[in-house]
Amino acid sequence: MKRILAISLAVLLLAGCTASTTTSTKTDVVVNLPDGFPITAAPITLNVLGEKAAVHSAWADMEVFKLYEELTGIKMVFEDVPQAGYREKLNLMLASNELPDVFVRGQLTPMDVAKYGPTGALLDLNPYIEKGAAPNVKALLAQYPEIREAITSPDGCVYSLPTIVTVDLARTEKNWINKVWLGQLGLEVPKTTDELVNVLEQFKNKIPNSIPLTGVNIASVVNNFGGSFGLHQNMNYSINIDGGKVNIWFGDDNYKKELEFLTGLYSKGLLDRDIFTHKQQEFVAKLHPDKIGFVHRQADDNFAKNDDQFIGIAPLKGPDGYQFKHINNIARDFGAFAISAINKYPAETLRWIDYFYGEEGSIFFRMGILGKHHTADAQGNLDYSDAIKNDPNGMGVAMGRLTAWSGGSFPHLIDARNSIAVNSGATMQAQEALAPYLDTTFPMPILDLKTQQEAANIRNDIDKYVAETRSSFITGKTGFDKWDEYVETLEKIGIKKLEEIYQKAYDEAKK
Numbered sequence: 001m002k003r004i005l006a007i008s009l010a011v012l013l014l015a016g017c018t019a020s021t022t023t024s025t026k027t028d029v030v031v032n033l034p035d036g037f038p039i040t041a042a043p044i045t046l047n048v049l050g051e052k053a054a055v056h057s058a059w060a061d062m063e064v065f066k067l068y069e070e071l072t073g074i075k076m077v078f079e080d081v082p083q084a085g086y087r088e089k090l091n092l093m094l095a096s097n098e099l100p101d102v103f104v105r106g107q108l109t110p111m112d113v114a115k116y117g118p119t120g121a122l123l124d125l126n127p128y129i130e131k132g133a134a135p136n137v138k139a140l141l142a143q144y145p146e147i148r149e150a151i152t153s154p155d156g157c158v159y160s161l162p163t164i165v166t167v168d169l170a171r172t173e174k175n176w177i178n179k180v181w182l183g184q185l186g187l188e189v190p191k192t193t194d195e196l197v198n199v200l201e202q203f204k205n206k207i208p209n210s211i212p213l214t215g216v217n218i219a220s221v222v223n224n225f226g227g228s229f230g231l232h233q234n235m236n237y238s239i240n241i242d243g244g245k246v247n248i249w250f251g252d253d254n255y256k257k258e259l260e261f262l263t264g265l266y267s268k269g270l271l272d273r274d275i276f277t278h279k280q281q282e283f284v285a286k287l288h289p290d291k292i293g294f295v296h297r298q299a300d301d302n303f304a305k306n307d308d309q310f311i312g313i314a315p316l317k318g319p320d321g322y323q324f325k326h327i328n329n330i331a332r333d334f335g336a337f338a339i340s341a342i343n344k345y346p347a348e349t350l351r352w353i354d355y356f357y358g359e360e361g362s363i364f365f366r367m368g369i370l371g372k373h374h375t376a377d378a379q380g381n382l383d384y385s386d387a388i389k390n391d392p393n394g395m396g397v398a399m400g401r402l403t404a405w406s407g408g409s410f411p412h413l414i415d416a417r418n419s420i421a422v423n424s425g426a427t428m429q430a431q432e433a434l435a436p437y438l439d440t441t442f443p444m445p446i447l448d449l450k451t452q453q454e455a456a457n458i459r460n461d462i463d464k465y466v467a468e469t470r471s472s473f474i475t476g477k478t479g480f481d482k483w484d485e486y487v488e489t490l491e492k493i494g495i496k497k498l499e500e501i502y503q504k505a506y507d508e509a510k511k
Contacts, residue, residue: 034360038073039351045075046349049093050105052080053407055400064368064403074345074352076104097121099340102349105410108160108335111456114449117159123339123346124157133347136358140164140413149509150331150443163333163409164357167416168438169423171328173224173296174430176303179311180289181207192317193228193261196294200270203293212293213265214272216283218471221275222258223326224296227439228318229258233326235444235502237459244510246503248495250466251487256480257319259473266474276471299427312430315437324439331443337411356412363418366405373402374421383421445509447501455501458494465493 052059059065059078069075079100081089086107093099094116116122129138141148144166151158165171181203182189190196200212215221223233231249232240240247249255265271274282286292287302289309300310317323337353339346355361367374367382375383384395391398399406447455469486472478478486 034071034355036351037071039348040073040345043073043075044345044348045077046101046343046345046352048076048078048080048102048104049090049100050078050080050103051086051107051409052082053105053400053404053409054083055396055407056080056404057401059404062401062403063373064365067369068364072352074348076102076352094121099342101340101343101345103160103338103340104336104353105404106160106335106338107409108338110334110444110446111449111452113153113159113335113338114446114452117153117157118155118449120341122159123341123343124159125161125339125350126156126158128347128350129158131347133350134354134357136354136361136413137161137350140357144330146329146443147331149445150329150334151446153446154448159338160335161337161353161411162331163336163411163414165328165330165332165414167414167419168327168435169416169427169431170298170414170419171330171332172325172431172434172438173220173298174300174312174427174434175224175315175325176295176297176300176310176430177313178203178289178293178309180309181210181293182311189311189313190316191314193225193319196316197265197268197270200265200293201268204269207293209291210293211272211286211291212270214283214286214292214295215275216280217278218262218275218474219467220296221262221271222470225258225261225316227324227326227437228316228322229261230254230318230320230322231258232324232439232441234442235506237444237502239502241442241506244506246499246506248462248499248502250462251490251495254320254322256483259470260480261319262474263476263480267476271474276475299422300424300430301422301427308426310426312426312433314433324437325434326441327438329441329443333409333411336409353411358413359415359417362413362415365403365412366414366418367421368402380417381420382417442506442509445505447505451501451505455498458498458501461493462490462495462498465489 050059056062059080065076065078090107094112099121113122117124125134128134129141132138144164147162147164148158151160151162153159177189177199181187182199185202185206187199187202188195190199203210203212215224223238226233230240231238231252231254234241235246238249240249262271272278272286284302287295287297289303303310315323315325339349343349356365363382367384370376373385373388375385377383384399388398388402389395396406404410405412469478473480
């Protein structure tokens with residue numbers, strides 16, 4: 001039988017019980033203690049560094065973490081640094097070797113891992129996984145071999161763990177169109193890029209002050225329409241792989257056709273004029289059915305009104321018949337978790353995070369305690385409690401007080417069951433519309449430090465040049481008569497050399 005832990009909590013947690021009508025604010029509650037808990041017989045303390053999302057309250061104050069400390073016997077001293085200053089803090093700690101015990105929501109890059117893993121600053125997690133310290137992670141690696149491919153360094157070590165996303169719905173950007181406007185104007189759902197242009201023109205001409213099409217930024221728009229022009233996303237970059245041959249498509253005719261399509265939208269006033277400059281907060285403020293006609297988003301949770309206001313549609317068929325949708329890899333948010341060399345309790349630390357990679361622990365991490373923070377119906381479907389959903393400060397604020405998954409990049413499992421509460425019926429329908437067209441992508445293997453530095457230097461120059469010319473082409477500042485000159489510049493910067501690096505990495509991974 002599972003052991004039982006008595007914890008003093010503010011309200012009654014047992015599912016199916018009726019709260020007392022007395023004025024008492026405390027009730028001793030019996031909570032099932034998971035198998036293997038507490039992790040340590042004697043309490044231990046670990047120092048944690050992580051990036052705090054804007055939606056988070058202080059991690060030390062989050063209800064899930066406070067209860068988890070009681071369950072595990074491990075006290076985490078959180079140094080949760082806001083995003084604006086996190087990278088600087090992380091770089092300083094890595095360079096000075098003044099390390100925390102553990103990185104959680106660590107945002108370590110492949111370059112960080114390639115640089116500090118082999119030196120011993122980061123521990124290889126493989127031995128601990130194999131010896132049973134992380135049974136949930138071990139099971140996921142066995143079930144999804146592509147995860148191991150994405151996190152294994154050239155020396156065979158695993159220095160960090162990602163977020164693991166097994167539900168397709170959480171790995172795609174949906175195509176949302178304003179259903180209300182379609183109905184008002186008597187328009188059909190567009191099925192091709194040409195039909196979309198016609199619909200957007202109707203929105204512009206007949207809906208006052210409308211923004212026919214917008215996006216979080218222009219790069220996102222390019223990537224999301226890429227499937228209509230034969231442009232894939234492989235190895236975490238703008239890469240097509242055809243017959244085993246790696247091709248960075250920035251100089252391809254298909255990319256030129258997509259830019260011409262977007263240039264046409266811009267010249268007709270159909271593409272948001274602010275898309276090159278607006279910030280995330282400014283973009284989210286536009287997500288209102290009275291303002292926008294078409295947008296790409298993972299879900300409809302940011303729409304000011306989402307009850308039958310927008311509908312998710314299939315990928316649009318492009319002029320040459322291409323029609324697919326990019327889906328992100330199962331291993332997401334590289335470098336979300338790592339253990340440093342100064343950690344005296346690596347097995348216990350790995351066990352601490354492993355719980356969040358299993359079904360029971362991931363539900364607890366994302367949704368708190370059944371009966372207080374979430375509910376379950378007879379079919380096992382989960383939902384946040386009314387106290388969370390109807391919080392006067394908003395559901396996002398309430399979840400930010402409860403736990404740290406909102407904002408993304410936290411190491412844990414995201415599956416169909418633990419994410420159902422934030423997936424509306426409209427979002428599920430939107431995913432169904434994409435399902436027949438999903439494009440499986442090849443993950444990026446971790447390169448050795450020297451190769452990674454060489455690739456990064458070339459890629460930084462290419463990315464900067466592509467971003468500048470992309471905006472210039474779309475806004476009409478540069479005509480497409482300059483396309484050959486643009487391609488020649490890409491070759492001078494080193495796009496062929498970068499292709500060679502990615503080709504070698506691909507060939508090695510496929511052995």
